[in-house]
Amino acid sequence: MNIVVTGAKGFIGKNLCVMLSEKGYDSVIQIDRDTPKADIEQALSSADFVFHLAGINRPKHESEFTTGNTNFTESVVNQLKANGRNTGIMLSSSIQASLDNAYGASKAQAEELVEAYGRDTGAGAFIYRFPNVFGKWCRPNYNSFVATFCHSIVNDIDINIHDPSAPVTLVYIDDVCQSLMGLLESQSESGLKQVPVEYNTTVGEVADLLAAFKASRDNLITEHVGSGLTRALYSTYLSYFEPFKFHYPLPKYGDERGVFCEMLKTKESGQFSFFTAHKGITRGGHYHHSKNEKFLVIKGEAVFKFEHIATGERYELTVNADEATVVETVPGWSHDITNIGDEELIVMLWANEIFDRDAPDTIAKPL
Missing domain, CATH: 3.40.50.720 (NAD(P)-binding Rossmann-like Domain)
Incomplete structure (x- = not known):
């Protein structure tokens, strides 16, 4: 398809052109306010679809609303009529088109021109009254x-x-662009359109x-x-x-054992952190009543030891970084981790709740 995008250097235009390229549309002619009139006419003469995004909303003089919104739209649809190719067109309008002000009036007039073009030619004519x-x-x-x-x-x-x-x-730019590109891929009816997702x-x-x-x-x-x-x-x-x-930067807390660093906390799904341990160092030696932790050794080798605080049952597990094994703590089991390798141990840690210094649910019980 030969696609023309007016206002291509604007906010919506830039995003749309990038996404069109990602979708494989490799014949997209970008028009902006510096494009010569002859080049605009040439682009429109071979267009299969026009995204008409160009417009004026912050003019120095009020008359520019008519020039940039109404008159320019008129020149675009007149050129398309003259081509006789029934080229589809999408118009970027505004929710102010229904209001009694100069900007809204110029957009309403542009809408009328696009609607008339659709009626006269049978081409697809789509109007979006974008909110914010x-x-x-x-x-x-x-x-x-x-x-x-x-x-x-x-x-x-x-x-x-x-x-x-x-x-x-509000409407998000990605949703806007997806909706616009959908016009190229479906037999949508002409008229007022709406971005499916509004906030x-x-x-x-x-x-x-x-x-x-x-x-x-x-x-x-x-x-x-x-x-x-x-x-x-x-x-x-x-x-x-x-x-x-x-x-x-992140705060890091270090001592003779190694370092501990919190990275990210969530409101409902716990937090992420990591710690290190020097050769031969043991960390942990505590249990939790409710808290769950998931450990992932990403460097070195470690032995995890567990002991049931009520029955005394014990369990040991050796893990190294090559295995990509998650080791979980279970409520009611005291646990620790010892670096048994020759290099520094680095362990990623997820806990299902944010650490609360006033109620830590961490009770010391060395194994």
């Missing part, structure tokens, strides 16, 4: 409060919130989540970043890091 779109590469201090908040919080700049309870509807939240809730992401580098507690809005916001937040912020 967020994601990587969105310019801060422009037209996305999420981008502004992310940039500010990452860079220790105070944010101003007039009404934390103000409701907002209804508040300005304050977004700000609180972003603040929690920032705090996680100090308290090591991660939010539920694996799904939904939290996942999308976390990905967006990270995208505003400059490379020198790609790393951060």
